[in-house]
Amino acid sequence: MDATCFRFMTGCMTTNPPRVAGLSCYPVKSLRGHALSRATIEPRGIAGDRRWMLVDEAGRFITRRELPHMAQFDVRQDGNALVLVHPARGEHRVETPDQTAPVIAAKVWRDTLPMRLADDAAGNFLSAALGKTVRLAWQHDASRRPVDPAYAGDGDHVSLADGFPILIVTEASLAALNDRLAVPVGIERFRPSVIISGAGAWDEDRWRRIRIGQVILRIAKPCSRCIVTTQHPLTGEREQGNDPLTTLRAIGRMAKGGIMFGQNAIPDGPGEIGVGDAVDIIEEGESNLR
Numbered sequence: 001m002d003a004t005c006f007r008f009m010t011g012c013m014t015t016n017p018p019r020v021a022g023l024s025c026y027p028v029k030s031l032r033g034h035a036l037s038r039a040t041i042e043p044r045g046i047a048g049d050r051r052w053m054l055v056d057e058a059g060r061f062i063t064r065r066e067l068p069h070m071a072q073f074d075v076r077q078d079g080n081a082l083v084l085v086h087p088a089r090g091e092h093r094v095e096t097p098d099q100t101a102p103v104i105a106a107k108v109w110r111d112t113l114p115m116r117l118a119d120d121a122a123g124n125f126l127s128a129a130l131g132k133t134v135r136l137a138w139q140h141d142a143s144r145r146p147v148d149p150a151y152a153g154d155g156d157h158v159s160l161a162d163g164f165p166i167l168i169v170t171e172a173s174l175a176a177l178n179d180r181l182a183v184p185v186g187i188e189r190f191r192p193s194v195i196i197s198g199a200g201a202w203d204e205d206r207w208r209r210i211r212i213g214q215v216i217l218r219i220a221k222p223c224s225r226c227i228v229t230t231q232h233p234l235t236g237e238r239e240q241g242n243d244p245l246t247t248l249r250a251i252g253r254m255a256k257g258g259i260m261f262g263q264n265a266i267p268d269g270p271g272e273i274g275v276g277d278a279v280d281i282i283e284e285g286e287s288n289l290r
Contacts, residue, residue, distance in 0.1 A: 068236030
């Protein structure tokens with residue numbers, strides 16, 4: 001019996017299929033997200049995920065890398081509007097900009113794309129809490145930000161996430177990391193779109209295509225992690241030095257491009273997925289951590 005057949009047989013006999021343990025949407029880039037029981041998957045990722053972002057006066061994106069206390073802002077979606085919630089300044093409702101709103105050339109990493117500005121009141125509310133002049137912008141055009149062609153095909157697009165539509169994290173890999181940390185961290189540190197239970201630690205490094213319901217996701221590359229993972233997800237404060245990055249490096253989670261945790265993925269088409277759905281591994285390969 002060859003090794004591939006043996007792995008297939010033993011897996012079927014001794015384990016249940018992995019399942020979706022959690023789903024999250026982050027309406028505004030770098031602000032808090034919220035859990036979902038079901039999610040609509042669009043070509044750009046989960047519907048409503050990272051369609052808004054804060055920009056400076058030059059139109060450049062702003063994240064918790066520069067302003068860690070952005071983590072204090074909660075966000076609720078209310079129909080076509082957002083409700084921004086700050087512990088000291090209360091709530092502010094923001095309507096989605098219409099066709100009369102100013103359009104700016106916004107910058108996200110190497111990309112420049114048109115975005116519509118929210119009203120001045122939204123920018124003033126955010127600026128007062130953050131101590132920096134910012135504006136709130138909305139990505140109204142779904143087809144203007146292609147995924148890096150080194151990992152994607154023609155027609156693959158992303159919203160305002162750093163690079164890819166979906167981020168997958170497994171509970172087993174988090175547990176393996178926490179076994180090495182002096183102070184364990186929650187999975188929210190990594191801002192995943194999809195949390196998967198029932199897999200082995202680091203199994204996701206070998207996945208190439210998975211199916212959840214009728215949605216097929218292509219695994220593009222490991223996710224390079226930044227200083228945001230060292231910040232408390234509700235306050236932005238750094239509590240444990242440079243962990244979990246230091247420990248991820250120590251356990252060999254290094255690859256070209258940085259320190260890795262989780263896998264970036266691209267939907268092959270739209271559909272619905274939900275917590276509890278089975279995850280079928282339809283294609284595997286060698287570890288892509290290299």
